[in-house]
Amino acid sequence: xxxxxxxxxxxxxxxxxxxxxxxxxxxxxxxxxxxxxxxxxxxxxxxxxxxxxxxxxxxxxxxxxxxxxxxxxxxxxxxxxxxxxxxxxxxxxxxxxxxxxxxxxxxxxxxxxxxxxxxxxxxxxxxxxxxxxxxxxxxxxxxxxxxxxxxxxxxxxxxxxxxxxxxxxxxxxxxxxxxxxxxxxxxxxxxxxxxxxxxxxxxxxxxxxxxxxxxxxxxxxxxxxxxxxxxxxxxxxxxxxxxxxxxxxxxxxxxxxx
Numbered sequence: 001x002x003x004x005x006x007x008x009x010x011x012x013x014x015x016x017x018x019x020x021x022x023x024x025x026x027x028x029x030x031x032x033x034x035x036x037x038x039x040x041x042x043x044x045x046x047x048x049x050x051x052x053x054x055x056x057x058x059x060x061x062x063x064x065x066x067x068x069x070x071x072x073x074x075x076x077x078x079x080x081x082x083x084x085x086x087x088x089x090x091x092x093x094x095x096x097x098x099x100x101x102x103x104x105x106x107x108x109x110x111x112x113x114x115x116x117x118x119x120x121x122x123x124x125x126x127x128x129x130x131x132x133x134x135x136x137x138x139x140x141x142x143x144x145x146x147x148x149x150x151x152x153x154x155x156x157x158x159x160x161x162x163x164x165x166x167x168x169x170x171x172x173x174x175x176x177x178x179x180x181x182x183x184x185x186x187x188x189x190x191x192x193x194x195x196x197x198x199x200x201x202x203x204x205x206x207x208x209x210x211x212x213x214x215x216x217x218x219x220x221x222x223x224x225x226x227x228x229x230x231x232x233x234x235x236x237x238x239x240x241x242x243x244x245x246x247x248x249x250x251x252x253x254x255x256x257x258x
Contacts, residue, residue, distance in 0.1 A: 035074030038082035040176030052117030081214035173224025186234025
C-alpha cells in the first residue's frame with residue numbers, strides 16, 4: 001500500500017466505476033464507528049465519531065485503503081441522562097453493522113476493518129460480525145468463505161494507551177478522557193474555548209441505567225481530567241494510533257483465508 005490524499009480514499013467522494021476499479025486490486029475497506037454522546041461538561045458530544053473518523057482517514061491516507069462515511073451513532077444508552085446524547089439500542093446497532101458488512105461484501109469487499117471510538121460498541125459489533133458471516137453464507141454470496149471482519153479500537157492500541165499513561169497517569173480516567181479530548185482539540189481548534197479546570201471526577205464504577213449513571217457521575221466524567229488535554233497531544237495521539245492501526249490493517253489484509 002502507498003500513501004495517498006485523504007480525498008482519494010473517501011468512499012463518498014468516489015464514483016461507482018472507481019470503486020469497481022479499486023476492488024480489482026484491493027478487497028479491503030475501513031469503516032469508522034463512533035457514538036454521539038456526552039463527554040463531560042467541556043467535551044464535544046461528537047468526540048467518539050470525530051476521533052474514529054480522524055484515525056480512519058489517517059490510516060486510509062497512509063495505506064490507500066478506502067474509508068466509508070462514519071457511523072456516528074452507537075450504543076450509548078447509559079449516557080441518555082445527559083442532553084444531546086443520541087443512542088442506538090444494541091439490536092439496532094447490530095442490524096446496522098450487519099447490513100453495512102453485507103452491503104460491502106455483496107460488492108466484493110472481503111476485509112472489513114472497523115475503527116471504533118466508543119467502548120460501548122464493542123460487544124454489539126462483534127456480534128454483528130458473527131451474524132453477518134452466517135447471512136453471507138446463507139445468501140450464497142460468492143465471497144462468503146473469504147469474508148473477514150475485524151474491530152480495531154484506536155484508544156486500546158497499546159501505543160496509545162502507553163502515551164496516555166505517560167501524559168496523564170491515572171487522570172486519564174475511563175470516560176471523557178484527556179486522550180480523546182486532545183484529538184478533538186487538534187481537529188477542531190474552536191473546542192479549546194470550552195476547556196476549563198474541573199473538580200475531581202467521580203471514579204469509574206458500574207454502569208446501569210441512564211439515571212443511575214447521572215447519579216454516580218453527575219458531570220458525565222469517569223475519573224478523568226480533560227483539562228490536561230492539548231491540541232499538541234492530540235496530534236501525537238492521532239499519529240500513534242494511526243501508526244499502530246496501519247500495521248494491524250496490513251496484517252489483516254494479508255491474512256490467508258484459511
